[in-house]
Amino acid sequence: MTVDELVQHLSAERFVSDFSAASKEEALEKLTEAVVAGSNMSDHATILQMLRNREQLGSTALSQGVAFPHGRSLAVTKLTLLVARSKAGVDFESEDGKSTHLFFVILAPPQDTGNYYLQALGKIAELVRKSEVCNGLMEAEDFDALATVLKEAG
Amino acid sequence: MSEPTNQAQLLVALQDLEDMISEAENPDQRAVLEEMGFPVQGIDELHAAQKNLEEQIQPGVLGKYRRLRKRTGKAVMPVVGGACTGCFTNVPHVFTSSVNKGKVIACETCGRILYWP
Numbered sequence: 142m143t144v145d146e147l148v149q150h151l152s153a154e155r156f157v158s159d160f161s162a163a164s165k166e167e168a169l170e171k172l173t174e175a176v177v178a179g180s181n182m183s184d185h186a187t188i189l190q191m192l193r194n195r196e197q198l199g200s201t202a203l204s205q206g207v208a209f210p211h212g213r214s215l216a217v218t219k220l221t222l223l224v225a226r227s228k229a230g231v232d233f234e235s236e237d238g239k240s241t242h243l244f245f246v247i248l249a250p251p252q253d254t255g256n257y258y259l260q261a262l263g264k265i266a267e268l269v270r271k272s273e274v275c276n277g278l279m280e281a282e283d284f285d286a287l288a289t290v291l292k293e294a295g
Numbered sequence: 296m297s298e299p300t301n302q303a304q305l306l307v308a309l310q311d312l313e314d315m316i317s318e319a320e321n322p323d324q325r326a327v328l329e330e331m332g333f334p335v336q337g338i339d340e341l342h343a344a345q346k347n348l349e350e351q352i353q354p355g356v357l358g359k360y361r362r363l364r365k366r367t368g369k370a371v372m373p374v375v376g377g378a379c380t381g382c383f384t385n386v387p388h389v390f391t392s393s394v395n396k397g398k399v400i401a402c403e404t405c406g407r408i409l410y411w412p
Contacts, residue, residue, distance in 0.1 A: 170297070184307075184412035186299045191311045194344055198319055199334035209333075212315060215307045215373050216412050236334070251314060251369070252380070259327060266331045 142260035144268070144295025150222045150261065151291075153284035154179055160225035160244065168231045168244070169193060172210060176223040176246050184216035188248065191216075202235030207269045211247035211262055220257050221248045224287065226279060243269065243278055268294045301397030302356050303371075307410050309348045309360070310371050316341050356399050363407055372402070374411040381407040 157175050162168035173189040182188065191214040195201065202208035223246040230240025245265050249258035268274050268291060277290035299308045316338065318324040325335050349357060363370035372381035379386050382405035390400050391411045400409050 182412065184304065186297065187304050187307050187311070187412070189297065190299055190308045191315070194312050194315060194341060197340040197344065198315065198337045201333060203332050212311075214311045215371060215410055216311075218373075218375070250373075251311075263327075263331055 142257065142264050144264065144292050147222075147261055147264050147295075148288050148291055150220060151224060151284075151288060155221070155223040156284040156287060157223070157225035158283075160227040160231075161229060162227070162231045165196070165231070165233050166193075168233060168241075169196070169210060172223065172225060172244060172246050175225065176221060176248060180221060181218055182216060182221070187216040188214055192246075196234075200234050200236060202233040202241045203266065203269075204235070204237050204239075205269055205272060205275050206230065206235075206239060206242040207245070207275060208233045208235070208241045208243070209245050209247060209262055209266065211245075211258060213249045213251045213253060213258065215251060217248045217250045219250065220253060220261065222246065222261060224278075228279075243275060264295075302352060302399050303397050303408070303410060305348055305352050306356070306360055306371050306399065306408060309345065309352065310364075310369065312341060312345055312348065313364075316345065359399075359401075360408065367405070367407060369407065371408045371410050374409050379405060379407060379409060381405045 162171050169192050177185050191212050192210045195212040201210050225244040227242050230242050233241035247258050247261050274294040281287035281290055299305050319335050319338050360370045374386050374391055377385055379402040384404040
């Protein structure tokens, strides 16, 4: 997946620039609510359950303060991405114990046979390995600026 | 919104979870995740969650799910555009009316359990 293809799956409606949560559980609940809002998905509970299970498998919070809650569910109708940004940071139980400031939620239906969600996950994980990209994403004024940071990084 | 409650939601959650376990136990899929930096270490916890879900599903419903899983691979299929995505046969509208929301309804053609969120 190219960066341009990735950015096509993002939108201003699914960009939360001032995200906050007091715990990992609250973060998952709020992220699920945000990703479902305005979509044709309605089964919050099943999507949240899937994301909780995925976190049980191993935290999706990597270094650099970035987390990738992701997975497949029948309650998801198409590949759906959401970006959330927290200036204060959230304790998302990362391996390094540091706060998480950027969240990329990636949801896909089980029939995503092309594994596009893994491609999206891999591409974003690759981009945010560079600290300057993370800084750019944190400082972007709006969604267009955020998309530009990603495109320039790719 | 916090947890799946009705039988149809519980079956969907179970199928999602079992697919996640299969992926995590598949060496190739696991390698892909680990290469991206995601540790795969909580498979036991997922099996415990699977048991917990199974205990919330009525035995008859769970038995039907297990038989379908064995026979067709996917026991629960979403209804998209008015059709069962397991066999692509149109599903009578009355099946997916709000009255039946959360109930375990089977496709008349392929027998799979229908899900319409």
